[in-house]
Amino acid sequence: MSQTLSGKEQARFDQARSIIRGRLVRIGAILATITGGGVYLANKSASPPELVAPNSGNTPVMYSEKNIQAVNVLIQKVATGMTNLDNATRVERTKLGDFAKEHLEGPFDIIKMNVENPNINAPKFKKESLRRGESGYHTQNLYYFGYAEAELDDYAAAFSPSEKIMMLSSKLDPNNLLDMLVVYHELSHAVQDGNTRQKIRSREDMGKYIAFFKMDPGGKGRIVIIDEGSAYAREIEMLNILLKGTLKESITAGKGVDISSVQKALNSRPEQNGTIQMLIAMANTYYPEGLTDGNLPKKFLDHIAKLYRSRGYEVYIPVTSGGLRIYR
Ligand SMILES: [Zn+2]
Numbered sequence: 370m371s372q373t374l375s376g377k378e379q380a381r382f383d384q385a386r387s388i389i390r391g392r393l394v395r396i397g398a399i400l401a402t403i404t405g406g407g408v409y410l411a412n413k414s415a416s417p418p419e420l421v422a423p424n425s426g427n428t429p430v431m432y433s434e435k436n437i438q439a440v441n442v443l444i445q446k447v448a449t450g451m452t453n454l455d456n457a458t459r460v461e462r463t464k465l466g467d468f469a470k471e472h473l474e475g476p477f478d479i480i481k482m483n484v485e486n487p488n489i490n491a492p493k494f495k496k497e498s499l500r501r502g503e504s505g506y507h508t509q510n511l512y513y514f515g516y517a518e519a520e521l522d523d524y525a526a527a528f529s530p531s532e533k534i535m536m537l538s539s540k541l542d543p544n545n546l547l548d549m550l551v552v553y554h555e556l557s558h559a560v561q562d563g564n565t566r567q568k569i570r571s572r573e574d575m576g577k578y579i580a581f582f583k584m585d586p587g588g589k590g591r592i593v594i595i596d597e598g599s600a601y602a603r604e605i606e607m608l609n610i611l612l613k614g615t616l617k618e619s620i621t622a623g624k625g626v627d628i629s630s631v632q633k634a635l636n637s638r639p640e641q642n643g644t645i646q647m648l649i650a651m652a653n654t655y656y657p658e659g660l661t662d663g664n665l666p667k668k669f670l671d672h673i674a675k676l677y678r679s680r681g682y683e684v685y686i687p688v689t690s691g692g693l694r695i696y697r
Pocket residue numbers: 554558597600
């Protein structure tokens with residue numbers, strides 16, 4: 370397999386392979402949610418001081434006073450919107466099997482935890498740390514992440530594991546449940562990031578983990594297919610709940626799903642219909658199996674991998690002996 374990689378790809382592959390501990394943990398974190406009852410977040414305690422999470426400090430975060438205030442408004446919108454999503458789905462979530470139930474709680478858990486984060490406003494923190502002459506920052510709780518504002522064309526939010534920052538669109542609407550499903554998906558990545566960092570035992574391994582997700586200027590983004598699949602699985606399960614089970618029913622019966630009725634149910638903007646179409650196409654490969662036994666359908670992972678490759682991403686999968694390989 371390695372002979373098919375170019376020199377640059379090989380270097381990346383080698384780098385990825387060396388993240389042995391971090392990768393194994395990722396599988397472990399997912400396995401823990403399959404087997405464990407109780408809270409999704411394995412360990413909510415602060416990490417040892419020597420293993421605090423370094424931030425690369427290169428985030429293109431604007432830090433004018435205006436920007437700091439704008440982020441405060443967005444943080445409030447996320448809180449309101451996630452409460453709306455929680456209220457719209459809570460009763461149905463409790464009726465799910467143990468695995469699905471646990472799996473769906475993580476994003477709600479982490480958002481409550483992150484409220485305590487003193488550095489939740491990334492531009493504010495960046496301004497203060499620059500004043501102190503620091504180039505990056507450390508966080509004492511590995512689940513904490515900051516928020517910043519960004520112009521995101523089609524998306525309400527995006528999470529950067531290397532920066533531990535969630536970018537939010539100024540268009541984010543707490544009453545638009547599709548926006549909130551996107552935030553919920555990104556919060557899944559924040560949970561995965563926290564679970565992985567929680568298990569990393571040296572600064573060197575932490576550096577490798579961060580380097581893996583850090584995009585070079587003009588370089589390719591990277592995803593780990595298990596993590597991406599797991600985040601989309603959650604998003605689809607939540608969408609199915611919001612549609613009162615009709616998503617799964619229609620797909621299982623081989624019937625089409627009416628996009629305009631989904632748009633109405635989610636109160637989404639017409640320009641988000643492409644996102645709805647993307648989720649329905651994914652759900653077509655996810656159901657009827659779903660994630661109830663803790664495994665994601667291969668055709669579902671293949672579908673996501675193809676989509677991300679077409680967007681220019683490199684797609685990886687953990688290997689049981691440790692490290693990562695390119696997912697084919
Ligand atoms: Zn994702």
